[in-house]
Amino acid sequence: MKNNGTSRRNYLKAITAGVSVAAAAGAGCGRSQDTAAEAAPKTSTQPPPDHDRRIQWWREAKFGMFIHWGLYSQLARQEWVMSLEDIPVTEYEKLAKTFRPKPNPARDWARLAKQTGMKYMVLTTKHHEGFCNFDSKLTDYCATKQGPRRDLVKEYVEAARAEGLRVGFYYSLMDWHHPDGMKAKDDSEARKRFVAYIHGQIRELMTNYGKIDILWYDVAVPLDAAGWESEKMNQMVLQLQPDIIVNNRNWLAGDFSTPEQTIEAAKGDWESCMTLNDSWGFTAADNNWKSPQRIVRNLVQCGQDGGNYLLNIGPMADGSIPDQSTRIMGAVGTWMQKNSSAVYGTQKSRVNFSNVAGFTRKGNTLYTHVHFWPGSKVTIGGIETKPKAAKLLASGKDVPFTHSGTQLTFTDLPAQAPDDPVTVIAAEFETEPIQRSLAVRVIDIINEIERKRNSSAT
Numbered sequence: 001m002k003n004n005g006t007s008r009r010n011y012l013k014a015i016t017a018g019v020s021v022a023a024a025a026g027a028g029c030g031r032s033q034d035t036a037a038e039a040a041p042k043t044s045t046q047p048p049p050d051h052d053r054r055i056q057w058w059r060e061a062k063f064g065m066f067i068h069w070g071l072y073s074q075l076a077r078q079e080w081v082m083s084l085e086d087i088p089v090t091e092y093e094k095l096a097k098t099f100r101p102k103p104n105p106a107r108d109w110a111r112l113a114k115q116t117g118m119k120y121m122v123l124t125t126k127h128h129e130g131f132c133n134f135d136s137k138l139t140d141y142c143a144t145k146q147g148p149r150r151d152l153v154k155e156y157v158e159a160a161r162a163e164g165l166r167v168g169f170y171y172s173l174m175d176w177h178h179p180d181g182m183k184a185k186d187d188s189e190a191r192k193r194f195v196a197y198i199h200g201q202i203r204e205l206m207t208n209y210g211k212i213d214i215l216w217y218d219v220a221v222p223l224d225a226a227g228w229e230s231e232k233m234n235q236m237v238l239q240l241q242p243d244i245i246v247n248n249r250n251w252l253a254g255d256f257s258t259p260e261q262t263i264e265a266a267k268g269d270w271e272s273c274m275t276l277n278d279s280w281g282f283t284a285a286d287n288n289w290k291s292p293q294r295i296v297r298n299l300v301q302c303g304q305d306g307g308n309y310l311l312n313i314g315p316m317a318d319g320s321i322p323d324q325s326t327r328i329m330g331a332v333g334t335w336m337q338k339n340s341s342a343v344y345g346t347q348k349s350r351v352n353f354s355n356v357a358g359f360t361r362k363g364n365t366l367y368t369h370v371h372f373w374p375g376s377k378v379t380i381g382g383i384e385t386k387p388k389a390a391k392l393l394a395s396g397k398d399v400p401f402t403h404s405g406t407q408l409t410f411t412d413l414p415a416q417a418p419d420d421p422v423t424v425i426a427a428e429f430e431t432e433p434i435q436r437s438l439a440v441r442v443i444d445i446i447n448e449i450e451r452k453r454n455s456s457a458t
């Protein structure tokens with residue numbers, strides 16, 4: 001298996017397909033003999049109750065920081081290293097003793113998130129390796145009883161709150177360390193023990209750290225929704241944290257969906273999670289960093305299509321942030337200082353097409369985010385109505401414009417892009433700005449050619 005997101009997703013799909021085939025056949029899966037699991041209600045395809053109220057802040061926030069940090073950070077070859085290199089559990093466990101982070105690295109993460117213009121954070125409290133960055137009564141394989149000798153999740157929660165950021169917990173359901181973690185699929189007793197452990201840990205996370213804003217499940221392998229008792233899981237979470245939002249990775253719809261490493265508008269609320277290079281967990285040799293412009297463009301594209309952007313850092317074993325991450329996010333933060341009003345609280349835009357720009361919208365204001373600066377004019381086709389006014393967002397300087405037919409042109413602009421890495425022009429309209437679809441515009445062009453041909457023939 002190649003160590004990248006796509007092949008990993010395929011791999012997970014393949015094993016989970018096995019799960020549902022077994023479940024459908026009612027054979028080979030311990031769950032089928034297990035009345036507790038069988039009694040579980042039908043899988044939710046709708047968000048949990050009170051969804052709009054609970055998710056409102058997140059819809060406005062738009063931008064968050066993902067943090068992948070665990071024992072694997074010591075090996076510096078991503079968070080799947082245990083599985084991909086077939087490291088035996090007994091061997092891998094030794095990393096729990098040598099995990100000795102510096103004091104309070106989460107303060108630096110939270111400061112960086114704040115400076116970058118992010119509004120929330122999501123930390124891996126436990127990744128697939130099974131090591132818990134929090135204090136758990138249910139296992140000794142946790143930060144308080146191993147090398148760190150302190151509760152790393154507590155530090156993180158306090159650091160995020162100190163910067164006024166919302167707090168999210170990532171929690172992997174799949175667990176390579178728990179003795180029942182992989183047996184659970186075919187052994188009903190193992191499933192019961194394992195699911196009690198997982199629900200118990202989620203209860204700890206939802207009880208011991210005050211108000212938590214996001215629960216981000218991951219990789220519901222090897223069970224299905226009934227096997228995980230996912231409905232019960234979400235009900236417990238919402239009972240303990242009535243304002244929380246949960247994602248869709250325990251096989252239920254949750255409050256939002258989670259396209260990974262890609263920006264794909266989905267039905268309902270969604271958040272695209274993405275790495276800054278090609279790795280979630282710290283990978284010393286991965287130099288394939290995205291540019292600040294790529295990050296701003298991605299953030300804009302998420303906003304344009306009505307979603308959020310969750311951007312990852314993979315701190316080193318001691319908790320330090322790789323220099324490149326700090327540099328890239330620093331540049332994004334400088335841009336956000338001037339332009340964040342074109343990000344926060346924006347809604348899906350019905351102006352979507354340009355080769356040089358992306359778009360966001362707030363009410364009747366259209367933000368044109370120009371990434372390839374064309375010089376003194378910026379033209380957008382298919383715009384039905386004329387704006388009332390336009391300005392450069394960063395400087396507030398008025399921008400003259402013309403509107404002819406459906407062609408909107410901002411004029412008298414400087415030859416060089418006034419802002420970096422993307423220049424934003426804010427244009428105010430009487431009503432919601434709308435762009436004719438590309439298909440309609442292509443048909444318009446074909447009709448025009450046809451008309452000309454006919455008139456020259458006569």
Ligand code: GLC
Pocket residue numbers: 008068079080218219260273280
């Ligand atoms: C995948 C990976 C995991 C990563 C996650 C982030 O599920 O298995 O390593 O944490 O994506 O979305």
